[in-house]
Amino acid sequence: MARTSRVAMFVPLSILMALAISNGLFWEVSAAGECGRTPVRSAAASLSPCLGAARDARAKVPPACCAKVNALIRTAPRCLCAVLLSPMAKQAGIMPGTAISIPKRCNIRNRPAGKKCGRYTVP
DSSP states (O other): OHHHHHHHHHHHHHHHHHHHHHHHHHHHHHOOBTTBTSOHHHHHHHTGGGHHHHHOTTSOOOHHHHHHHHHHHHHOHHHHHHHHTSHHHHHTTOOHHHHTTHHHHTTOTTOOTTOEETTEEOO
């Protein structure tokens, strides 16, 4: 009889744990952050044409980079800051102060000029 009670306790406990885990995973997947429902990692990967310009302030910004940055600023302006300050950007050797100047170097009119991005101000 002791064996039955242990099994009886284990089954509800395991169901409760499974529900907690699945709810946690579902919340993480459906949560919206600075980049909306797009993970910051995916948004950063979409800005791969900007790598050279984000590392070197004198590098010419490719048109593909300008198009991606412009689209990102229109849809989720806070996302650009989140991408530039992400650990992934740091690993890629991106200089945040240089990268934050890309919208100006692209001559994007409706850029968030004067806004703060971490300790940097968007020019």
